[in-house]
Amino acid sequence: MLGYILKRLLLTLPTLLLVSVGVFLFIRLIPGDPALVLLGEGADAASLAGVRADLGLDRPLPVQFLTWLGHAVRGDLGRSIFSGEPVSTLILQHFGLTALVVLTAVTLATLIAITAGLVAAWRQDSAIDLAVVGAATVVLAVPSFWLGLVLLLLFGVKLGWLPFVGYVPFSESAVQAALFLVMPIVTLTITESGVLTRMMRASSIDVLQLDYVTHARAKGLPESTVLIRHVFPNAFAPTLTLVGLTLGHLLGGVAVIETVFTLPGLGRLMVDAVLARDYPVVQGCLLFTAVVYVVVNLLVDLCYPIFDPRVTAR
């Protein structure tokens, strides 16, 4: 077990290194002086010289990279061209909201996927199965932002049940904040449940055909026990991997949902930074989301042995 954890930890190091090289080179891809790119057009000569000295732009590229990495590891990702705030502060301010929305939505979507997938597989080709597969296929085809817009039009504009423009932080009014988050969370839950349900159903169908399930039934166990105690743990592993991938990507990628519902999350921060050419912020967000993705998937992999003890044996 300890060996498995150590091996998995070691495997993430080259990935993280390559990720940081990629993010570092991102600024260099932009034509022009990197110091000017980082400070924006209006920068004065003194601060330009300061950044040049700070990044060591006169030294060889590998040295520049190590300098930059040293700053980044200590949480110094530079400053926003426009607000002048440290990029790390901006990221942390925006990440909480994104994490809340994504974690809630992915948890709900996973619960829906497990229930619907298991039941559909259990009664394969029945009306319930067809309904589940049909719904999952339709959900997969609907762009999340369109679903969001339709919900917004229906419950926000036409019915007026839920607020939809802007956001009130939890510190000001917990009820208001929760109301603002209902539609984004519902939208994300619906879109993400499609692919998870299909995965859960497919792996449950495979597991249901195995001998030990027949054996469990032959013992006279009730169907609910067979499904929950015997089918679920074995069918869940592939879905868990997918949950990890979804979670990791969504934490950075809910930009579209945050744009639809004008939520000040991490995705929105990056979209605004891209539109405003605020490169230090773009660079910081890229690095942060990639690291989050790697860490989330590391955690998922470390959870694997709970469901499948054979993993550690390899």
Place this chain on the structure above:
Amino acid sequence: MNGKIGIALIGLLLLTIVVGLLWMPYDPNAIDLAHSLSSPAANHWFGTDEFGRDVLSRSMLGARISVLIALGAVGLAISVGTALGVLAGYLRGWTDRLLMMVTDAVLAFPGILLALALMAVLGSSGSSIIFALAIAYAPSVVRVVRGTVLSIREREFIEASRVAGDNAFRTMVRHVLPNIVPPIVVLATSLFGWALLSESALSFLGVGVPPPAPTWGNMLSASRPYMDVASWLSIVPGVCIAGTLLGVNLLGDALRDWLDPRRRS
């Protein structure tokens, strides 16, 4: 059954594109402010937008642009990804290890955010979307192709080719490549759906194809301020995207079942 619905939907899409090449009810970019935001009627089947442009004509041209971009991105991702995947899977060793590390690193960036950042560098245009999406998708192609090649390279006909004195390049092109087509076709179908979705998402975020050229994504994006007064502006491109994706997904499922002997009944 599902496959047939998929073929029908894709057929409808292709028909729309072909008809759009020959004839459109109006000039898609003709501004007619006297008739802005008019609801669907006999002279404008899908209504008009805020500039009085015909939504049907714009959707038809949008179909062409959106599909071309998705095809370009998938084509580029598949060709680059297949080449690298075959190299990694067939040569093994350090080539494989290095390529896998790079793929893992690229996969660590959320696809949309990576494309978004690349668009910031490349600027907004059709070709930069194709390029950005191809970079975001190529790693998954590399992974799938490598996995398939790993199992194929142990088969007898590959050994036969080696014994016959073929060099590695010839073996890869003549014997490995033809045998990995089925999984690539299935992957390409699902990537096409993703590319279509990402193109519309990027347009929606404001870094897509610049106006006035219509894509389904930027039409949807432009409809936001008029949602309550002109709901058709968001419904029409939304249904176009959803219908195409549904068709592509159903077709992809059917192809996978047809190509996978275990699922063939």
